[in-house]
Amino acid sequence: MLRFLRHHWFVISVCVLVPAGFSIGRGMSPADVERFNATVGSWMSRGLAALILFLMSFTLDNSRIVAAIRSPRAVLWASIVNAGVIPLLAWPMMAFQPVADFRIGLMIAASVPCTMAAASMWTRSAGGNDAISLLVTTITNGLCFVIAPFWLGIASGEQLNLAAGQMMVPLIIGSFIPIVIGQLVRLHPAAAGLADRHKSAFSNLAQACIALQIVWVCITAGPQVSQGVAEGDRDGWIAAGIAWASCTGLHVVGLVLGAWGGRWLGYARGDRIAAAFAASQKTLPIGILIARDPALLGRLGLPFAVFPMLMYHVTQLVIDTVIVECIKPKGGDELEDAT
Template identity: 45%
Template sequence: MTSVLQFVEKRWFIIGLLILIPSGFVLGARFLSDDPAQLVKQAGTVSKFLTPLVLFLMSVTLDSRKLWDAIRDPGPVAWASTTNYVLIPLAALGLLSWQQHPDFAAGLMVAASVPCTMAAASVWTRKADGNDAVSMLVTILTNSLCFLITPLWLQRGIGTSISIDVEQMILKLLYSALLPILLGQIVRLWPWLRQAADRLKTPLGVIAQICLLTIVFWAAVQGGPQLRSAQLDGVLLKAMGVVWLSVILLHTLGLVSAYVGGTVFRFTPADRVAATFAGSQKTLPIGVYIATELLQGVPFAVYPVIMFHASQLVMDTLVVDLLKLSQSPADTPKPDMPPLD
């Protein structure tokens, strides 16, 4: 019984996704009309309001005091950012022709174009005895630029098949993504607020994850009518399998490219670990926000984003142990502060 509770405690977010996604589809398919636009108008779009809250909560608990260590040696940060924001989106362009459903093609491009995770990259980096100053700086750099870079990649990848207002998307990401991130870091300038955020890091993280589950559940509810009208046959199941394989390939490419590049460029083992995770991981909140709020008429676009997130969680659990084995005790950095988990 204890082992079951420990498993649930560690994997409750994934369990929540597995429960809420099909539940949302069922509820939406049963109770919503073929056009849920009226309900959306009345209740408001959940992701529009919760995404800035999630990003603020993640940012306010992000300790950036160690960033100067990474700024003095920018090579690992530059390589990880290039892998995350150039190599992975480029590879996604090549995989678009594989996709069997236009919504999944759009979602794949969204998943590949969003920035590095806000918290997970640094958590995995610490677990593997890496330099979390590098992963933190990659997180801040890529998320700060997402309002500009992500829309340009989406325009390049799916702009011919889906109407994308690049200027409007840039503006929305500016105040829905960049501003909450900056506000969270500004709040940390006050020592007593920073101490409170650090003390409440775990509950704030739980609140952020609950908000994410709410966003995903609402997206599933809205997709219910489309799922009801669609034929869940071998063609659709094949399309799901193809896009899931695609996101696994993209994440694997990010992991391998970042690690091999770190070896070629002779990064320290700790920096190579950080570049591996920060270069390959993609954030969920911004991806879900774009897929559910900014893309119109593609109700299933959110699911490749979720597939990417779920796949990287499972894969990186195994990668942590492999990277720890690659470091000798002498290479292991002495942390300035205890790990968060």
Template identity: 40%
Template sequence: MRRTLTKHWFLVGLSVLIPSGLLLGRFGSPDLVSQAVGWIDARVVTATVLFLVAFTLASRKLMKAAKQPGPVAVACMINSVLLPLAAWPLAIQFESPDLRLGLMVAAAVPCTLSAASVWTRQAGGNDAVALLVTLVTNALCFLTTPFWIANAAGVAIDLDPAAMTLRLLLTAVLPMAIGQAVRAAPPLRNFADRFKQPLTNTAQALILTVVFAAAAEGGLQLAGVGDGAASNAKPPTGLSFVLVGLAGVSLHVVALVGGFYGSRVFGIAAVDRAAIAFAGSQKTMPVALLVATSPTMLGADDLLGPGVGAPFVVFPMLMYHTAQLFIDTAAAKYFRKETEDVAEPVTPPAADRDAVVPRT
């Protein structure tokens, strides 16, 4: 039991902090909630998380992958174009503006910052392709994410695409660039490699603080106190949460399976198709939380202080993220049967094997 809890502490944290935050907001006073979570600034937390994951992100194989850009282009197309397109008709079916917008946020954010590489290695695939897709989609998220949310969310919100673009550029892209630049110094690179797991755990713990703050405001809105711009309607029903979760799971599975088997028509080897499957279908949580919880981005009232916007927008992303943890673990074992026919099995480093919950 202890080993399981240690290995899956992030999922345990989500399971505890989400209901705790909802209960705090639902039954606590606004002043109490503000004291508990008002100090959490999602922008600062996100920038710190992205710096840490970029700082620990090894990029030695990127040049090799760049010389054969075909698989990278296919995965980027799936992640940044096809997934948002597929989410569009599903999102507009939901009556709740929060869930409509949340599903589009989940589909429009870039690839995870390291999980795709970890699972690609576990599947015996080419993790250099996954790494390059990670960097390309995250570097362009300040353009692609605002575009999809502004044009396909189907929600009447006071959205300023220019402000969102600038915020993503400063809060997501710039910290990643700084993290990789700092890593270029050999002593700092050695430090990052040596303490990779503690730094990763720190980043994940910071994510949990933002999740808790968003859940707390969700509780306030359940109590009729919140007034975020994206939540003018009554709170979503339990059935709506289930359906939006199923929609997210379906999107991920279609992108995962379609990426692996569909890219076969281009004559792409199985080791590269594994990278396409994971990098094309996985989505990052920090950028999604930044978009979903930022009042500036979604035009929500700053009820609890900086960085807390429309709370129920975060739930589709949480569901998508949690589902991809379990689905891709099984998929990696299945895809490995094909990659082993053309490549030697790849054993992830010990730090990566322990990091069951990805560094997003």
């Protein structure tokens, strides 16, 4: 039981914190939420996002990336699926979302890069080639300030009047620079040794910061939830179900394309495993940054835009954990907590 809680505490905490955050937020007025956001909330969100990305980059061992660079086919395939195919599939799905927040939120979830730590950990636990997932992570995160604005700009069109260039500078500062700094700090042997020895502790700290972000997201959306409940807005539950089904479908398609596409292209089993996880997984911190930062989409007043990203993240945690347990080699490493 203790081992189960240690490995899956983040999923459990999300299930507890989301309703708790809503309950707290429903007791607050919109004016109270806006006042806190104006004074502390926006800076807190940015700081937590930067800290999370730094911690995940700092603990990311890229010593095996050179081997993947020498044989880049699986890396390119997984990167294409993650940054190109999944957002392309999400585009028509936006039309089926009855809530504007979920329409934009679905594309946010689809266009953010591969998660920094989970893809490698799941790949390693399942007996795959984690060098491939590491390189896909590096490529998609390094280009996220171009890819995410591109897809959001195309998909939103006239609805948001969103210029891709408006998002580049905040994303470079809020996501790309913390990732680069984390890798630069690792160049010092003592720092790299510290990160490797305490990788689990740093990963747990990053997840705790994400949990704080989730709580605040739910609290800020609480007044809207309270208003919807008071007005008897039952259609909101249907809209949430459609959004969750869309997120689940996108993740499963990414898994299938990464694995079966890799098989069709003749990749080895370990490369197919890496391609499946790296092609389908999406990172939560950057999704929250895009949806909540006032310099990005937070200025548009779409409080629920972040929820498809939360739905996608929780879904991939559950589905991929089950997959790893089914395919991992006997006597393999236990799955570690990952963001």
